[in-house]
Amino acid sequence: SPSTHAGNDSLKRPVWLLSMDSEDFNAPPTTTASLASYFRRYGATSGSTDIDLVHFHSAGDIPAWESNWARSSLAQAKLALAAGLQPVVGLSFYTWNAAEFLALARQLKALLPGLLVIAGGPHVQQAEDYLGVEAIDLVFLGEAEASFQEFLDCASRDDWSQVEGLAYLADGKIVATPSRPRFTELDALPSPLDVLELTDAQGEPRYRSIAYETSRGCPFKCAFCEWGTGAIGSRMHQWSLERIRRDWETIVAAGIKDIWLADSNFGALKQDVDKARIIVNLKERYGLPLSFATSWSKKHSRQVQEIALLLHRNGLLPHYQLALQTLTPEALRLSNRQNMSSNEYRPIARRMSELGVPIAAEMIWGLPGDNLPDFERNLDGLLTSFPNINIFGYTLLPGTEFYQRREEYRIETVPVAGYGKAKGEYVVGCHTFDRDQGEEGYFLISAHILLVHGHIMPLTTRFLALLGGIPVSPLFRIILRDLLDAFQQDLPELDITDRMTVYEARDRIFLATLASRNLLYQVIGSALKRHLSNHSVNASNALSILQLDRALCPRRGGEQVFERQFNFDAAATHRALSSMKLPEMRPQNQTLRIRHPGGLGEILHVADGGCWLQGVIEEAPETASEIQYVAIA
Secondary structure (H helix, E strand, O other): OEEEOOOOOHHHHHHHHEOOOOOOOOOHHHHHHHHHHHHHHHHOOHHEEEEEEEEEEHHHHHHHHHHHHHHHHHOOOHHHOOOOOEEEEEOOOOOOOHHHHHHHHHHHHHHHHOOEEEEHHHHHOOHOOOOEEOOEEEEEOOOOOOHHHHHHHOOHHHHHHOOOOOEEOOOEEEOOOOOOOOOOOOOHOOOOHHHHOOOOOOOOOOOOOOEOOOEEEOOOOOOOOOOOOEOOOOOOEEOOHHHHHHHHHHHHHOOEEEEEEEEEEEEOOOOHHHHHHHHHHHHHHOOOOEEEEOEEOOOOOOOHHHHHHHHHHHOOOEEEEEEEEEOOHHHHOHHHHOOOOOHHHHHHHHHHOOOOOOEEEEEEEOOOOOOHHHHHEEEEEOOOOOOOEEEEEOEEEEHHHHHHOOOOOOOOOEEEEOOOOOOEEEEEOOOOEHHHHHHOOOOOHHHHHHHHOOOOOOOHHHHHHHHHOOOHHHHHHHHHHHHHHHHHHHHHOOOOOOHHHHOOOOHHHHHHHHOOHHHHHHHHHHHHHHHHHOOOOHHHHHHHHHHHHHOOOOOOOOEEEEEEEEEEEEEHHHHHHHHOOOOOOOOOEEEEEEEEEEEEEOEEOOOOHHHHOOOOOOOOOOOOOOOOOOOOO
């Protein structure tokens, strides 16, 4: 069962709080558990209320739960309703679960019209999109712990107007109560772990990962972002180290392997260094956690670099990501965002690469103010500095400034596949780029994920970027079009002319192309020679490095070790490119021994994870003799 009770089973007012994991992230429901924990401590009616935390790992879990609810809990809800105990279903909304939860709300209301359906979370902060439109009776605006407790303690609907942070219908009109001030003394909020069962009956962990927040608030006001239900542009506050240490001890004792921080700017607060040291100490004592991920401070100061290196040295850092998002001046201006200048982030990226830190840049295609030519030029520049770049298509989120100004910026969208009417929307046009550019940007993302993240030609890509004078981003799109033409028979149901469909099918394309490696690299080699010839560049070195890419790209089957011969110093070339340096490409006959984990199509099904199953050259790695921090203003 995906549910956890925060009370007993005697006749009480029944409350079900529903949440769902995002894709491939199996974690306990800390958001709804925070509500239940706060109510259990402060609620005047907590003794007469039974809160059931229902957490779905995926949408596929919902039908079975709904069937079971109709069979076993509906009668309980009707009995409570008849006894004057209002049954409540609460939905924790995010973009990834909105379609499913809206449908579920309608179905539950059909089973019991007297059921009260409430909603909170970032996706429903535009209450007018839901109240009177969907089967939702009340929306929580902003932080909800105290609002939820006061709401449940209301004697009747007449008292709702006295609770801050609510929106509901009265006489057919939306009533919004005054905003609730955000918490500043966070230790007053009890831990969600107080009401969560982290282990099963055998003492084994129920979850691999956990999302945990050590602070709330974000000082930035990015127009595309909704962080913490209204936390953007607010001062950051944090829990005490004692509370954090106690919770992390509990998490590690339960055997949970990965801790993912929900902080907006980790490393910005002085206490963040101490938090990192706590994590390192836990791993030294217990071997857990295995990884510690976060959203980093937008100002990558010496302290932030120190934390990243500390975590990296102790094998805890899955990635160190610089959230640049865009470098186009007009897009930066409209996004209310000031990034590090190129003179500041480039030395940080290069130094971290030299030290083996998995540094990455994060970019968003489709922000108002951007355009594809500028975006591609910026991407080409980043390819010279960052070994990893993550490009996301811009999803227009409710509650953001851009959502409010969508008409002003003439924002054009298409529904996010899989979300139905969840109001998850890909931006494909606005006042600074048309629909054709918008969709071509998604085609670029598809090509980049396939060729670089899929580890099909990352070294060749980096070589061309460092060489300079050759537009690399357009080459991605050229290669993908050639591959779609060459593999059309292997993708019979895919409309290769529909760029948004190609974007959604990128993992199918990845597996299909790697199933015929000879054809894959033949097509890439041909496109590469043609592109370089058009720019008067000799293709011999790039084609040599493409051979190295082919030797290292993910493979099917089990683990295997083999040798490959090259007519250049492939090992030195690999070391140089891994450190973001242009290799000398010395001619020599060299044989490399390469160990491959295998697993393509069995363990690995998505292009985004290609680097995890890349081949490894079996040779002693070079280590840096000295760590230097890059000073930034």
